[in-house]
Amino acid sequence: MATSQSRSPDSEPKVPRTERGRQTLRKLLDAAAKEFGEKGFHEASISGITRRAGTALGSFYTYFDSKDEIFRALVKDMSGQVAAQAGKAVTPDLAGFDIERAALRAFLEFARDNREIYRIIDEAEFVDPASFREHYETTAKRILERLQKGEAAGEFAPGMDEAHAWAIMGMNVFLGLRYSVWGEGNEPDRIADIANAMLRDGIASR
Template sequence: MAEQEAKNGPKTPLTSKGVKTRQKLLEVAEEVFGTKGYFAAGIVDITQQADIAQGTFYNYFSSKYEIFAELIKQLSRDFRSQIRMEVAKAKNHREAQQIGFNVFFKWVKNHRNLYSIVQQAVLVDESLYRSYYERLAKGYIKGLEEAMGKGEFKELHAETVAYCLMGIGQFIGMRWVYWEGEDVPEQVFADAMTLVFEGIAKT
């Protein structure tokens, strides 16, 4: 069971000011959970850093778990929205894959706590962790099936390919962007794309 520390009650309707306050809490929560960790962090850490009264927090979220869960959902939603917008510019599915990797690496650079937060979800609520990746995979699978249907990619099991590609992006992003705090080197990106589209075996 996920941690429960709720204070039940009606939440403030999301007026324009309310939307801004709620978003500020989420942005600060991203920093707090990313640096302190879910179990060490408290609601007071979030409200103090956001300069918002602790009582106001409960107008928007009923518990620490709720804001953590919403943060993961928002990060996933915003990232997938960015991917869709950028990939729409691609001339073909191969270019779409390259754009997708680049968008992910840029996203990680601007949201470096993403790795830490998503990994924490395994211990907080495994369903959050699984859902995060399943949502990403769903978009990947759709694009891959379209590419296979058009004859641009080999007809392979789309879900298998999706998770393989996600793994490549995940670990390259972790190695260079998350650990080193830099852009993925051009040669690294080029070699990764060669691996994706041509494999590693000599022909």
């Protein structure tokens, strides 16, 4: 399985065909998250990643051609994990504001347990701008779809716009930075309640 056969630089990462291969790829991505998160892109090394993963160097080259390529794959993987966490938290019985609350709460917990995600996504702005942009555009699109669905169901006010989605994404990202990455991350319910009440009713005195 381990081959150093070179693939074209634009090729997608090779998809493992066996369960063992899937496990190796997962180990490499998890190790890359630690390596890039601790050292940053420039100081990180392929040998550092394989050492953390406990895999041979050849296994790395089975799936990736370069440090750039595994970084790009990692941003995509983390972006997918954020989406998957929100997806899991949003159970079918939820609607409207409860969906937004569950999605934020899940993100706050995910960021607390994977603090390196901020450093990695933020570094993509410099190392791989296309992935950086794609992560936020994809996330905003997902939020806008929820808002439009809630508008159609009569729960959200008419006129849900892309700007609402970006505003909500910004709220969530900065609350995660402040309370999950820089803070203890031990009050996801309180933070999610504050943000959800603000989203629902605003902060005007009534």
